[in-house]
Amino acid sequence: MKESFGSPGGSLAAKVRTLAPSMTRSMQRVAEAVAGDPAGCAALTVTGLAELTGTSEATVVRTARLLGYPGYRDLRLALAGLAAQQQSGRAPAITTDIAVDDSLADVVTKLAYEEQQTLADTAAGLDTAALGAAVTALAAARRTDVYGLGASGLVAQDLTQKLLRIGLIAHAPGDPHLAVTNAVQLRAGDVAIAITHSGSTGDVIEPLRVAFERGATTVAITGRPQSPVTQYADHVLTTSTSRESELRPAAMSSRTSQLLVVDCLFVGVAQRTYESAAPALAASYEALAHRHRAGTR
Amino acid sequence: MKESFGSPGGSLAAKVRTLAPSMTRSMQRVAEAVAGDPAGCAALTVTGLAELTGTSEATVVRTARLLGYPGYRDLRLALAGLAAQQQSGRAPAITTDIAVDDSLADVVTKLAYEEQQTLADTAAGLDTAALGAAVTALAAARRTDVYGLGASGLVAQDLTQKLLRIGLIAHAPGDPHLAVTNAVQLRAGDVAIAITHSGSTGDVIEPLRVAFERGATTVAITGRPQSPVTQYADHVLTTSTSRESELRPAAMSSRTSQLLVVDCLFVGVAQRTYESAAPALAASYEALAHRHRAGTR
DNA sequence: GTCACCTCTGAAAGATATTTTCGGCTCGGC
DNA sequence: GCCGAGCCGAAAATATCTTTCAGAGGTGAC
Numbered sequence: 029m030k031e032s033f034g035s036p037g038g039s040l041a042a043k044v045r046t047l048a049p050s051m052t053r054s055m056q057r058v059a060e061a062v063a064g065d066p067a068g069c070a071a072l073t074v075t076g077l078a079e080l081t082g083t084s085e086a087t088v089v090r091t092a093r094l095l096g097y098p099g100y101r102d103l104r105l106a107l108a109g110l111a112a113q114q115q116s117g118r119a120p121a122i123t124t125d126i127a128v129d130d131s132l133a134d135v136v137t138k139l140a141y142e143e144q145q146t147l148a149d150t151a152a153g154l155d156t157a158a159l160g161a162a163v164t165a166l167a168a169a170r171r172t173d174v175y176g177l178g179a180s181g182l183v184a185q186d187l188t189q190k191l192l193r194i195g196l197i198a199h200a201p202g203d204p205h206l207a208v209t210n211a212v213q214l215r216a217g218d219v220a221i222a223i224t225h226s227g228s229t230g231d232v233i234e235p236l237r238v239a240f241e242r243g244a245t246t247v248a249i250t251g252r253p254q255s256p257v258t259q260y261a262d263h264v265l266t267t268s269t270s271r272e273s274e275l276r277p278a279a280m281s282s283r284t285s286q287l288l289v290v291d292c293l294f295v296g297v298a299q300r301t302y303e304s305a306a307p308a309l310a311a312s313y314e315a316l317a318h319r320h321r322a323g324t325r
Numbered sequence: 326m327k328e329s330f331g332s333p334g335g336s337l338a339a340k341v342r343t344l345a346p347s348m349t350r351s352m353q354r355v356a357e358a359v360a361g362d363p364a365g366c367a368a369l370t371v372t373g374l375a376e377l378t379g380t381s382e383a384t385v386v387r388t389a390r391l392l393g394y395p396g397y398r399d400l401r402l403a404l405a406g407l408a409a410q411q412q413s414g415r416a417p418a419i420t421t422d423i424a425v426d427d428s429l430a431d432v433v434t435k436l437a438y439e440e441q442q443t444l445a446d447t448a449a450g451l452d453t454a455a456l457g458a459a460v461t462a463l464a465a466a467r468r469t470d471v472y473g474l475g476a477s478g479l480v481a482q483d484l485t486q487k488l489l490r491i492g493l494i495a496h497a498p499g500d501p502h503l504a505v506t507n508a509v510q511l512r513a514g515d516v517a518i519a520i521t522h523s524g525s526t527g528d529v530i531e532p533l534r535v536a537f538e539r540g541a542t543t544v545a546i547t548g549r550p551q552s553p554v555t556q557y558a559d560h561v562l563t564t565s566t567s568r569e570s571e572l573r574p575a576a577m578s579s580r581t582s583q584l585l586v587v588d589c590l591f592v593g594v595a596q597r598t599y600e601s602a603a604p605a606l607a608a609s610y611e612a613l614a615h616r617h618r619a620g621t622r
Numbered sequence: 623g624t625c626a627c628c629t630c631t632g633a634a635a636g637a638t639a640t641t642t643t644c645g646g647c648t649c650g651g652c
Numbered sequence: 653g654c655c656g657a658g659c660c661g662a663a664a665a666t667a668t669c670t671t672t673c674a675g676a677g678g679t680g681a682c
Binding site for chain 3: 054055
Binding site: 070108112126128130132137143151178179182186280284288295 | 367401402403405406407408409410423425426427429430432433434436437440441444445447448451453456457460475476479482483486577580581584585588589592593596599
């Protein structure tokens with residue numbers, strides 16, 4: 029299952045981070061060079077870049093392909109564009125990681141900044157076509173299952189809650205065994221969504237595989253577009269991967285990224301089914317009102 | 326045809342005008358095409374541009390030379406850069422709400438933008454002193470309860486998961502009755518956190534009240550600093566409230582905001598308890614590793 | 623520890639794109 | 653009408669990019 033990134037203009041560094049794990053050593057060297065000095069690399073031919081990174085032309089081309097371009101030529105053009113953009117638009121860039129001795133005010137600033145960055149990267153890297161396909165499938169689904177464990181499990185529940193609110197039928201089984209038994213019930217026209225950052229969480233892949241084989245439309249939300257989970261996904265939605273540090277585990281940024289994707293799905297579905305979604309939203313709001321005490325003091 | 330002056334690449338149109346008189350007819354055609362649609366021309370090969378302008382490759386190359394580039398290849402790179410610059414120069418300026426007939430690409434952009442906004446607002450409005458007090462209490466707590474329902478319930482679970490990962494004892498009872506029975510067990514030195522956007526969710530206030538009366542340190546994470554829940558809170562952490570629209574319920578932005586606050590709490594606590602937190606984090610990471618299948622390629 | 627297998631890697635062949643060459647062509651002047 | 657100057661494009665020559673293929677290196681099984 030191959031998915032192309034939506035906008036080639038999106039942050040290249042983010043793309044490199046996302047795909048780095050699925051790269052071989054020499055490809056990583058090339059990717060690093062490219063992400064580190066776009067302007068410099070744009071001036072080089074395949075051969076030049078191959079020599080600079082101590083690899084071969086073939087590897088350079090392979091890297092370009094992995095980054096979503098048809099070949100090196102196109103990567104080079106994109107690089108030139110990127111360089112020009114950087115030139116004009118000076119990024120402010122808070123570079124340092126969160127340290128043990130940072131003040132709380134620093135922590136707040138850095139966390140907020142990094143999450144903003146994550147959001148921007150995700151938005152830039154999201155494949156609108158795949159998103160559209162997923163939305164269409166969801167809007168028409170008889171029922172929807174959402175699989176996710178750990179931090180991703182919360183995202184799965186979030187999506188489920190939202191879909192229920194607009195009158196769709198959705199489940200987010202937390203127990204992997206139940207997930208599989210649920211998946212068996214799916215058939216063509218139903219939708220199954222797997223959420224996993226690594227893309228290789230067996231307990232999440234398994235129910236998706238079952239759903240896939242039962243003919244349901246399957247969607248994977250993952251940070252690794254080349255990972256096992258995508259084998260069984262009709263549509264792949266890529267979340268961004270930001271560099272992690274000891275104090276800020278990857279789970280944190282992947283959650284932010286996943287939530288944005290899930291929100292987009294939700295809003296998309298709500299648009300498509302507006303006629304029924306709007307009253308359903310209003311109704312669920314009403315139903316909760318009496319649970320909140322009156323005043324604000 | 327709009328051209329931006331001043332930027333290094335932007336002078337292309339000017340260059341064309343200056344040199345036009347010394348150009349032959351077919352070269353002018355090429356120069357015009359290039360100045361008129363840099364982005365489009367950047368996508369073409371020599372042959373393509375020659376066909377488009379009804380001329381030959383040789384003429385295209387000659388034109389490139391005249392414009393000051395060593396050959397067409399370099400002109401093309403410059404063109405790509407120019408196009409990217411024009412692209413980015415266009416201010417996005419997202420003002421409008423998400424509408425029913427927005428394209429998915431618009432939805433993605435707007436959602437990302439609004440969430441970024443929410444993050445910035447939250448970071449700016451966060452009371453560092455209260456945050457510090459809450460962190461101190463958490464770091465020293467014998468045990469911690471986190472109360473939240475609905476969307477806030479997921480945030481509560483998120484915090485709980487994280488605290489557990491660094492070796493603290495935390496619970497996020499989902500059932501309001503259990504929450505109260507849990508709260509009864511708390512005493513001085515323990516911490517109770519209530520998460521509610523409205524600040525007036527009875528089922529969340531009640532356990533916090535109990536905890537407060539048992540002498541535990543209580544924290545409220547709410548969007549309404551004047552709401553009932555704050556009566557029983559030693560420390561109040563305010564989340565931002567952005568304007569909501571029909572397609573983007575308040576729950577969405579409050580969740581983003583709440584998660585940032587919760588992340589700050591977590592990182593703060595991890596800093597304070599670094600000695601024990603670091604190995605605990607590493608250990609939980611290890612434990613999960615075998616749940617992920619090997620390959621990614 | 624050894625073997626078989628699989629993946630990664632770069633050299634070289636093959637395909638494209640760019641540059642150069644060169645001869646035909648047009649157009650103005652005589 | 654004839655001549656020359658310079659413009660123009662077809663095609664050859666070159667550079668660049670892409671693909672193929674076989675060896676290197678690592679990994680897991682036995």
